[in-house]
Amino acid sequence: RHSMLPRHVQRLGRDCITHWNGSQILCLNSPVSSCMRWAGHYPPWASFPLPISADFSANWRFHPFFGPWRQFQISNWHLDNYTQSCCFHLPNPSMKSEGEEPLTKKRRLSGQDDTSTPEQETNLSNQKEVSCLSAAQNEEKHGSKKGIIKRHWEYFCQQSRTMKITKNKGSDQSSTGSEAAFDFTVMSYNILSQNLLEDNSHLYKHCRQRLLFWTYRFPNILQEIKELDADVLCLQEVQEDHYRAEIKSSLESLGYHCEYKMRTGRKPDGCAICFKTSKFSLISSNPVEFFRRDIPLLDRDNVGLVLLLQPRFHCKASAAICIANTHLLYNPRRGDIKLTQLAMLLAEIASVAPQKDGSFCPIIICGDFNSVPGSPLYRFIKEGKLNYEGLAIGKVSGQEQFPRGQRILSIPIWPKKLGISQNCVYEIKQQQKEENAGEKLEAAKQDNTQEIVITSEKLSSKLRHHFKLSSVYSHYFPDTGVPEVTTCHSRSAVTVDYIFYSAANDDTAAQPGAEDSFCGGLKLLGRLALVTEKDLWTVNGLPNEKNSSDHLPLLAEFRLIEQ
16 A cells, blocks of 8 residues: 555554545645654665654654664764654544643553643643644645535514514614514534543544644634624533633623633533623623532532523513523433432522512523433423433433433432422522411311322422423424434534523414413524534534534524513
């Protein structure tokens, strides 16, 4: 296969020479530190230039044919003699050398503590990314699946189309006065933390390496946000150092106010909710930590964030909208933790969203729930109830076709000291409701009271929440029945991201939910259509040239309806 190279060079390890294929190119006048360079001088026993790794001390492994080390030492072979005029760029992730592996992975493989400072790591990483991007400028001409994912806007209301056209012409909703309907858009987007990408590089073997650098990905992500122009952003996997360095300032320059909650423990990413200050003002920001030191079940570092926003242009000064964002635990075999985390989020929403008359304000819940449509966890969100008696923990999220977690959920799932009832509200509020109900029951007959107690005992394996929630997306294409996809990488392509909302009674796009206890609600006007797995692989899956996360952004337009 390598007719132009001697046989003994063909047998060199992958740290020195890699196979020629369509994705490897010869880059001229590109001083790339992580690529292969040709030595300007070489030993007298070699009749051709030999390739040397730039990271000589870390990567070089001699093949036996090179002869004794002493002979190599006396030869005129020095790092100073390396020419900067040409290099081989090796973007194929399956042929990565040790020097190209993420720093965290290198530490794990070597078993040694990292003695470099964070500044040194950052500088090294930035130099590598910039140089490899420079070396790959001409790579666009070679063998990659290119294209743009075609996603169209689906309207549920003709008035929405008219409003969007008017908005594009430059009208301001504030100019229409207090009688105008309040329309707004919400995006949910898992932007893929760079740290998690590097720690799970096996999921992105289909991607060119240059597409995985943060310096390449962030401009693409920011451009997507600019183009979709949502009024509210719910972002997951927002890496803390990137958030502080550039994400927050970039979004603020676009007119957003940002609220951020980092994961607990040593996890470097978190959730953010950003809203346009021209459309909303902040009433309260309420972070939720799912880790509890005193509860063994809750030993994971996932978080949530709940904001109460007030529309700036609306007929009622007391109008409010509750926006929640979360990223639940991934582990398919720990449905007990997932359900408990969800209950904690719902309890926080229930404490934030009540209005003076006792009803809830409109609610939107976004996030990566690591659960598929039709799973018990998904049904619980939409239906407002779940009888988990006899349910295996591995079946809660529906992520695995043949779940390995066969242990049955305990009754109750979480301990009483968590302070959250089976109705997914904080126990203090639940006790207040029970006391009020108790006063009314004092006049009732004794036998009727006994029936109520017995019924309560039978419901001990039933979870409930009091929100009437619908999903923005239907999860299957109606004409074909093919599933919609929100995430796609080397291992799977499924739906795990959602936007749930409290639907108004006249919302034709809403699905039946739990009891209606809302003051008005939200009417779904439109959504950005999703695509199939087949569609995504026509552009080489995710991430790709244009879409720089392994998730797609979800986008919906709502109208606030008053009671």
